[in-house]
Amino acid sequence: xxxxxxxxxxxxxxxxxxxxxxxxxxxxxxxxxxxxxxxxxxxxxxxxxxxxxxxxxxxxxxxxxxxxxxxxxxxxxxxxxxxxxxxxxxxxxxxxxxxxxxxxxxxxxxxxxxxxxxxxxxxxxxxxxxxxxxxxxxxxxxxxxxxxxxxxxxxxxxxxxxxxxxxxxxxxxxxxxxxxxxxxxxxxxxxxxxxxxxxxxxxxxxxxxxxxxxxxxxxxxxxxxxxxxxxxxxxxxxxxxxxxxxxxxxxxxxxxxxxxxxxxxxxxxxxxxxxxxxxxxxxxxxxxxxxxxxxxxxxxxxxxxxxxxxxxxxxxxxxxxxxxxxxxxxxxxxxxxxxxxxxxxxxxxxxxxxxxxxxxxxxxxxxxxxxxxxxxxxxxxxxxxxxxxxxxxxxxxxxxxxxxxxxxxxx
Amino acid sequence: xxxxxxxxxxxxxxxxxxxxxxxxxxxxxxxxxxxxxxxxxxxxxxxxxxxxxxxxxxxxxxxxxxxxxxxxxxxxxxxxxxxxxxxxxxxxxxxxxxxxxxxxxxxxxxxxxxxxxxxxxxxxxxxxxxxxxxxxxxxxxxxxxxxxxxxxxxxxxxxxxxxxxxxxxxxxxxxxxxxxxxxxxxxxxxxxxxxxxxxxxxxxxxxxxxxxxxxxxxxxxxxxxxxxxxxxxxxxxxxxxxxxxxxxxxxxxxxxxxxxxxxxxxxxxxxxxxxxxxxxxxxxxxxxxxxxxxxxxxxxxxxxxxxxxxxxxxxxxxxxxxxxxxxxxxxxxxxxxxxxxxxxxxxxxxxxxxxxxxxxxxxxxxxxxxxxxxxxxxxxxxxxxxxxxxxxxxxxxxxxxxxxxxxxxxx
Numbered sequence: 001x002x003x004x005x006x007x008x009x010x011x012x013x014x015x016x017x018x019x020x021x022x023x024x025x026x027x028x029x030x031x032x033x034x035x036x037x038x039x040x041x042x043x044x045x046x047x048x049x050x051x052x053x054x055x056x057x058x059x060x061x062x063x064x065x066x067x068x069x070x071x072x073x074x075x076x077x078x079x080x081x082x083x084x085x086x087x088x089x090x091x092x093x094x095x096x097x098x099x100x101x102x103x104x105x106x107x108x109x110x111x112x113x114x115x116x117x118x119x120x121x122x123x124x125x126x127x128x129x130x131x132x133x134x135x136x137x138x139x140x141x142x143x144x145x146x147x148x149x150x151x152x153x154x155x156x157x158x159x160x161x162x163x164x165x166x167x168x169x170x171x172x173x174x175x176x177x178x179x180x181x182x183x184x185x186x187x188x189x190x191x192x193x194x195x196x197x198x199x200x201x202x203x204x205x206x207x208x209x210x211x212x213x214x215x216x217x218x219x220x221x222x223x224x225x226x227x228x229x230x231x232x233x234x235x236x237x238x239x240x241x242x243x244x245x246x247x248x249x250x251x252x253x254x255x256x257x258x259x260x261x262x263x264x265x266x267x268x269x270x271x272x273x274x275x276x277x278x279x280x281x282x283x284x285x286x287x288x289x290x291x292x293x294x295x296x297x298x299x300x301x302x303x304x305x306x307x308x309x310x311x312x313x314x315x316x317x318x319x320x321x322x323x324x325x326x327x328x329x330x331x332x333x334x335x336x337x338x339x340x341x342x343x344x345x346x347x348x349x350x351x352x353x354x355x356x357x358x359x360x361x362x363x364x365x366x367x368x369x370x371x372x373x374x375x376x377x378x379x380x381x382x383x384x385x386x387x388x389x390x391x392x393x394x395x396x397x398x399x400x401x402x403x404x405x406x407x408x409x410x411x
Numbered sequence: 412x413x414x415x416x417x418x419x420x421x422x423x424x425x426x427x428x429x430x431x432x433x434x435x436x437x438x439x440x441x442x443x444x445x446x447x448x449x450x451x452x453x454x455x456x457x458x459x460x461x462x463x464x465x466x467x468x469x470x471x472x473x474x475x476x477x478x479x480x481x482x483x484x485x486x487x488x489x490x491x492x493x494x495x496x497x498x499x500x501x502x503x504x505x506x507x508x509x510x511x512x513x514x515x516x517x518x519x520x521x522x523x524x525x526x527x528x529x530x531x532x533x534x535x536x537x538x539x540x541x542x543x544x545x546x547x548x549x550x551x552x553x554x555x556x557x558x559x560x561x562x563x564x565x566x567x568x569x570x571x572x573x574x575x576x577x578x579x580x581x582x583x584x585x586x587x588x589x590x591x592x593x594x595x596x597x598x599x600x601x602x603x604x605x606x607x608x609x610x611x612x613x614x615x616x617x618x619x620x621x622x623x624x625x626x627x628x629x630x631x632x633x634x635x636x637x638x639x640x641x642x643x644x645x646x647x648x649x650x651x652x653x654x655x656x657x658x659x660x661x662x663x664x665x666x667x668x669x670x671x672x673x674x675x676x677x678x679x680x681x682x683x684x685x686x687x688x689x690x691x692x693x694x695x696x697x698x699x700x701x702x703x704x705x706x707x708x709x710x711x712x713x714x715x716x717x718x719x720x721x722x723x724x725x726x727x728x729x730x731x732x733x734x735x736x737x738x739x740x741x742x743x744x745x746x747x748x749x750x751x752x753x754x755x756x757x758x759x760x761x762x763x764x765x766x767x768x769x770x771x772x773x774x775x776x777x778x779x780x781x782x783x784x785x786x787x788x789x790x791x792x793x794x795x796x797x798x799x800x801x802x803x804x805x806x807x808x809x810x811x812x813x814x815x816x817x818x819x820x821x822x
Contacts, residue, residue, distance in 0.1 A: 012621065013451075014438065014448045014449070014450075014451065015438065015621070015632075015634075016435050016436070016438045016439035016442065016591075017435075017621070017623060017630075017632060018623070019430055019431070019432065019434070019435055020430070021430065023430070024427050024428075024430055025427070027425065027426065027427045028427035031427065037425050038425065038454075038455060038457060038460060039425075039452065039453065039454050039455070039457075039460055039464075040424075040425065040452070040453040040454075041450065041451070041452050041453075042450065042451040042452075042453075043449075043450050043451075044449060044450070046449060046450075049449060049450055049471065052467070052471075053450075056463070056467065060460065060463075180427075210423065210426070210428075212428060212429070219428075221426075221428060223426075276715075278694075281698075281701075282697055282698050282700070282701025282702070282706075282710075282713075283689075283694030283695065283696070283697030283698040283701065283713055283715065284694070284698045285694070286693055286694030286697075286698075286715045287692075287693050287694040287695045287697075287698045289693070290693025290694065290715070290717065290806075291693070291802070291803060291806070293768070293769050293770065293802055294770065295693075295717075296717050296718075296771075299693075299717050300717055300718045300720075300721060301714065301715055301716055301717055301718060301721035301725065302693075302694055302714070302715035302717075303712065303713070303714050303715070303725070304687075304694065304697040304701070304712055304713035304714070304715075305712055306701065306706075306707055306710050306711055306712055306713075307707075307711045307712060309711075310711060310712035310755065313754070314712065314714070314725070343724070344721065357704070358704050359704060359705065360707075391702070391704055392702060395701075395702070
């Protein structure tokens with residue numbers, strides 16, 4: 001397989017505040033083109049280290065992609081150092097210069113003198129136009145290797161790569177294509193998932209399977225190689241089908257969809273409406289549901305009843321019930337779900353109450369104890385959860401379980 | 412300044428799904444110790460490339476930190492390849508082996524045979540115990556350089572570095588210390604911030620100033636070097652004071668606090684209570700407020716009134732007002748704030764209504780139009796916002812403006 005290295009240039013990427021994320025997107029695109037990423041380097045505005053990095057990469061890899069450092073200032077060293085590492089001259093390209101000047105005119109300004117530097121092009125390199133910024137990119141072949149210089153800002157880098165670089169790499173990679181699929185799981189632990197599907201996925205080298213654990217979600221990533229995209233997709237279909245047989249309803253997404261998108265789609269298709277009543281999740285369930293465009297067609301209202309008094313006033317939960325059972329109880333969770341459904345006149349009422357911590361836990365009702373409840377015209381049910389993690393994670397996991405309870409009812 | 416390179420080992424870090432985040436934390440700690448990070452490499456389970464990476468790093472940098480690849484499987488190559496690159500033998504350390512066996516016993520299992528590999532130690536290396544996992548780390552000095560091997564999982568890596576490595580690096584770095592501060596700004600654009608404070612911060616090489624733009628927040632990062640932590644902090648105080656003079660109330664955090672933490676602290680200290688009424692933000696304001704531990708002492712309730720009917724029923728907004736002015740209007744925003752304050756009997760009522768998009772916009776009320784309103788016993792005010800960005804960003808920015816409106820009232 002054709003191999004690539006990605007070099008991200010910029011001192012800001014060597015601080016504790018910023019990481020190189022361009023390479024994630026580039027890796028996905030390179031993989032799709034049939035190119036494997038073997039190494040990534042992040043280097044500052046440091047002439048010697050960047051030159052050595054480029055020289056080393058050229059010795060090892062068929063494709064070297066540099067991002068960043070194409071700006072107009074002294075600190076932007078990628079052009080200069082790439083030319084030095086490749087032993088090529090940098091020449092002023094008059095047509096690029098005219099193009100940059102014209103851009104500044106369109107932006108209502110005269111081109112600052114220093115931007116002329118962005119019109120310097122390596123001998124033998126092809127200029128990659130940049131419709132979204134002033135710095136053009138470069139593409140060249142050097143002793144059998146491909147070298148690509150791309151700007152750092154994602155909105156300049158991505159279209160330039162897709163429009164000018166992707167197709168050529170597909171050609172060089174010899175047509176091997178890569179397809180991916182992300183399946184998401186709820187309601188099963190990581191080891192339970194692995195136990196059930198390892199007998200299946202370990203039989204395949206292609207597709208490759210990776211299980212990732214993110215917050216409370218388990219993701220199953222499948223990566224297949226084929227002579228065509230269709231062949232790769234077919235391989236994915238085969239393995240995904242076998243995994244589905246083993247995990248059933250616990251898979252809530254087959255193409256990387258979020259839980260709130262899956263639930264929202266089911267509600268929209270069926271024409272059902274929903275209202276939520278939250279205590280410990282503090283609005284997170286409503287927030288997630290309403291992140292989905294078009295959610296106003298099924299999400300009617302939510303209440304965040306943090307005080308006991310508000311549970312009674314807004315949801316009609318009897319004060320006596322809260323007193324006898326406690327605000328964190330199956331009975332109150334169910335009364336919250338029924339109350340919000342009745343008052344909002346929706347098809348479903350979904351409720352969460354629990355102890356998110358770090359304070360407020362007792363021996364009887366410790367931090368992490370959460371009740372979720374779901375009510376429709378036919379009946380009301382609840383689930384009792386003991387969730388691990390800190391306040392943030394407990395709240396996120398509770399919201400996930402609540403949405404999953406609704407998803408399973410909608411199946 | 413003593414220089415370092417960080418090498419992250421693991422093929423999963425060369426997929427589109429995972430990036431090396433350990434290095435951000437390590438960079439912060441190394442900087443604090445007075446060590447500058449000059450290069451980062453991410454390399455897969457690839458013997459030749461890892462060996463070359465380690466050799467190259469040793470030529471250039473005083474400290475080389477490797478993370479990951481210390482597990483028990485064939486894929487975990489860091490021990491083997493580091494030994495090869497340094498020309499040192501790997502020897503079985505009986506006491507480490509006993510230690511690993513004892514750990515497995517405590518976990519209620521017999522040590523699998525392959526884990527014996529984790530007891531292999533490079534000649535001359537000091538073993539770094541790992542209380543949170545089976546793989547020990549290593550520390551050694553090699554031809555004047557420091558080489559450190561750390562496990563990949565953050566909960567194993569971080570304490571090992573802090574307890575066993577940090578102090579020694581401080582010693583080698585010659586006592587130069589680095590301190591940082593993050594100031595956060597609301598209500599001003601990036602160029603307005605830069606215009607006001609550039610005349611100040613450009614006068615200093617130490618502290619260094621970086622302005623970052625994250626979602627709707629502007630962060631000002633100050634980094635100072637001093638002979639002691641106290642000296643570095645004193646330099647930060649000086650520059651931070653001058654920046655505060657220029658930006659005033661627009662700075663809401665001086666130590667990296669979040670907006671909801673700042674608002675929550677002010678509410679708690681003053682003994683005020685709050686209720687929220689949200690339309691387009693869909694519960695995000697309530698969710699952010701209740702992420703803060705202890706928020707139940709001041710946050711009483713929130714309502715997410717997505718439908719017009721719920722604005723009338725839950726908040727008492729007159730149906731006629733919604734009809735005449737529209738749900739997205741200054742009048743309805745103020746009526747929502749007043750309504751939730753009155754019904755929840757709180758000191759403050761905070762409301763948001765707007766068009767988050769992508770659908771629902773009109774010429775008169777386009778996507779991005781948002782009204783926030785705040786009501787207390789004395790009066791009610793509103794702000795009209797035109798927010799750029801997609802649905803997610805518009806919602807986030809609206810929540811930030813709403814919380815900032817409350818923060819300014821509380822000053």
